[in-house]
Amino acid sequence: MRQQETEYDFVTLWHVVRLLAGRNLEMRYRPSQTPGQLPWEKDWGRHWKAVDMCCSYLSSWPESQLKHWRRLVDSYLIDTALPPLSLTPTELLDIVCKEETNTFALYPKLTGPLYMIDQPVPRGDSYGLGLYPRAARFNHSCLPNVSHKPDEHGRMVYTAAREISAGEEALISYFDLTKFTTLEERQEHVQVHFRFTCDCARCTEESAEQNLLNIESLPFGNF
Structure with missing residues (x-):
């Protein structure tokens, strides 16, 4: 991918894949007992629920940018070699937008x-x-x-x-x-x-x- 795409696109998808890997693990290995809910969890959530609650601002991005991300999703995230995600291309695009909008560089x-x-x-x-x-x-x-x-x-x-x-x-x-x-x-x-x-x-x-x-x-x- 690094030979075909920009370094920025590579880092973005690398981060998205890590988020999706965490989601996949969470779905496969749910704890047998749910811990007591902390007071802030109702409004904030934790783990993938917290990621899912983030805003994507999908309608605010230029169509040219969304088209570019759709291509990346189709090329690299819709792959039979990857673990089953049970997510549609539109949902994956939404996750890319959430990553772009809510990620902090360290x-x-x-x-x-x-x-x-x-x-x-x-x-x-x-x-x-x-x-x-x-x-x-x-x-x-x-x-x-x-x-x-x-x-x-x-x-x-x-x-x-x-x-x-x-x-x-x-x-x-x-x-x-x-x-x-x-x-x-x-x-x-x-x-x-x-x-x-x-x-x-x-x-x-x-x-x-x-x-x-x-x-x-x-x-x-x-x-």
Whole structure:
């Protein structure tokens, strides 16, 4: 596959196959006794149920991208050599979309606010991937109040980056803010990779400032 597809496509399908392998094991080797349900499981779920609860935003992806993923599904996931998945091509496409939308790349340093504006510290190079269904419930902000970083066991740890008031939403950044610094760069990155338009406090303020500058630069002439 690596000789025919891009490295990105290879990594994406590698991650999807690992998710499906976990699903297959879970279906084949169900425990004889169901453990007591924890309070959070009703809303969050665990194991494959938690993955299945993730949003795919299928209708938000460009048709060209969906067509590309359908081809990958047909070429590499619909295979008689693979364990029976009992999933249709449409369901497999939905899983690919969930993987793309909810996966976290793992980095050696924090992803979060820019503590030092003059000397921002990049989070480093990605060394792995993980799908964290409960963590995927966080909304994004370009001015986050929560930072995140995987620990030595691959668990994603979230830490308040500042004091958070009661009732205030906890927000993370979906990407490295040191690499996408301007409003235009951040908006484009969020739209292309996460399929929404960011209207966080930072983007709203910078957009208003930019609009004001644009108005002031117009040649109104003398009245």
